[in-house]
Amino acid sequence: MLLQQIINGFVIGAIYSVVGVGFTLIFGIMRILNFAYGEFYMLASYAAFVAYSEFHLPLWLILLLTMTLLFAIGALTERGLVKPVRERTADWSVPVIMVTLGLQIVLQNVVLLVAGGTYRGVSAYLMGTLDLEWFVISYERLMILGVSAGLLLGTWLLIQKTKLGLAMLAVSQNREGAVLSGIPLQRVYTLSFGLSAALVAIPGVLLMPLLYVYPTVGQVPIMKAFAVTLLGGMGNIEGAILGGIILGVSETMASAYLSSLIKDGVAFAFMILILLFYPAGIGPYFQQIRQKVIRP
Amino acid sequence: MTRLDLRLCAVSLLLILIFPLVVKDDYLIHLLILTALFAQSAAYWNLLDGYLGLIHFGYAAYIGIGAYTSALSAMHLGLPLPLCMLLGGLLSGILGVLLIIPCLRMVTFSTAIVTLAFGEIARIAASSWTTLTKGEMGLWGIPPLFSSQSKLLFFYVGFGLLLVGSVLLKILLRSRLGLAVVAIREDEIAAFTSGIEINRIKLLISGISCFVAGVMGAFYAHYILTITPGLFSLGYTIQIMAMSMFGGKGTFLGPILGAFALIFLGEGFRFMEDYRMLIYGLLIIGVVMAFPTGLVGGINRLKKRIPSKR
């Protein structure tokens, strides 16, 4: 039974990790909190809904199309909305946060006007369960776990192995130094914003059967994004991956053994508890341990 | 206090006194009372964030704590209302300080999210502790501050609180404590090594700011007479934050201007009911793009552009 809960926790945790990575990525690179992040999720959900129930596209195609769509939306947001604000003041963190806030309101209400407020949804993408001796897992959940893990691996590889990833790391650690080294800041910002939106698009597609589709559905992922980002350390990608798992597992445990009503509260409280001991988040602590192991 | 400040005070006082006697629109009066509440909350949130630099995303929770504490003390303990409101403020203030203690060791944005988490926890607690708070159904039957039908007295008390709160805030900002607060925001390390006990001051300002939030929440409870856990939600904190930023974070009049601006902007489009929020969002984007430093900053810049007489 316990193992079952842990497995379930891992599945939801993997999704939380993806949500968290996208959010913490933008914080690390631009030092802003993107309040419209949840709305990117919401748009992806709507797109997935249309693609699935109207056009009956296969899941892999839906994922691909939504990711591309949201990447474009993210990049456009940076170019069209964030960039003008960035260029007007030296200290642009606060105005940009405000602009994302405005965007959140606009997106929610545009969708409300166009699509109406009714909850829409589909039943699961995949049917059937895998029944093992020690636990049961639906194919749907397995697929979610697999796609999320793949996405996280892909992101990690992007950061560690590509030029863009290196540029992103550089900007997040030392913006001025990065500029002086010739890194095209504008391009990094735009691409990161697009990447962030593309990342949160996947949970938008995959969780659609679970959370349904309605204009304010974005409130859920943004809360999780905040929690995971904090838990993992602001701007810390690896921390976000770890943090997502921890949040997912603790939430599932709380729901199973305490009460599903207060599971969000318990997860948050657990997070604060961890922060008491690791104020910078668990990411930095984990990285410290890893360094000690590599170089004893 | 400068002569200009005194004149502003006098004019405000006069306006506040005669307004409700002249204007009989009940809805407008109600809106203004809420605006005064929001303005004060925004002003003291701004003290914490704009002046001290401590980002607080759980501020609405303290409004909620003050509201529920005051309401429940009045309903179950039968204490006189001013005392209940004071209790609401005190509990909020104490909890405000307690929450910041672990945050002192953390990075700035981490504090933002811890406070956000606290807000959520408080909301969930209010929602599930049904025996105490009646949960999502809401707590109703709260004894009102004034039993008369007219909103006149509420208007005076609401704006009176705003005026007193603003005056006290100005005095604080002009004092040595105010200097320390801004120094901490500008450069914590330099402030620390120049003799400012930064942690003590952060706790003190948190206490003050959350106390005021609690009192405003209590006032709200005894005005609206029904409160729900929604009071604790992030949405209200964001509204307060938006008012402060919109008007000009880190300025004195900014939050107050921002509160009036956002509430009346929101109302101004009530006739286009469906499109109201959409236009609201677009306006926020528009104003931020035009005045990135907030309304006050924008007004200052415009003032500089006006050519002086020769």
Add this chain to the structure above:
Amino acid sequence: MASTLLSLKNVTKTFGGLRALDEVSLEIRPGEIASLVGPNGSGKTTLFNCVSGIFNPTQGEIRFRDRDLLPLSPAERCKLGIGRTFQVVRPFMKLSCLENVLVGAYFGQKNHPSEAVSEGRRLLEFVGLGERIDQPASGLRLAERKRLEIARALATRPELLLLDEVAAGLNPAEIEAMIALLREIHGRGITLLVVEHVMSLVMDISERVIVLNEGRKIADGSPRDVVNDPKVIQVYLGEEVALSEKVRG
């Protein structure tokens, strides 16, 4: 009556795997001007940070007038009489010069200040910022910001002033002016411990030079002795010629 103002005993500071300070011991006597030199990364600023209280050493003792500093916060150490400036200047940008100095005056002194405003004005005149009293710190040039920081530190009435690379980024004329200012400050009875890379300043004003390398103290003596010390020459290989010229000249 202690004959040592500041003493460090076997101070070690590690950050993860990095040993920033390694068993450093030194003593500063009241009224001295001492310089702390060494290549980049040798631990000079780390030492300052330990003394002023930004963090504590991993091991070792730091005493000020024979009082253990380690349990004290930076603010308490400031009130005790330790003032400090920073390698990368840290003025309160949005505050005026006077307000910057007032912070030091109001909060950094042992006793409650009287006439803080007039004292602040006098200090600003003293460092040559008399014209800038009400201007915001953000409007000052680098050399002026450095002097503002010194004024702010002086407003705390320090007995020991820790100066971290006050000459960095200054042109020769400004360096001369800085040297003169430091002499005047010293003339008022304040002990100076100066971290510096600009050798002309070091050689000009120091009574004593302490050399750090990779966290360890490798030399401690009069400028002439230190400059001729083979260990020091080895560390400053490229500067050997310049140094020896200066000494002979």
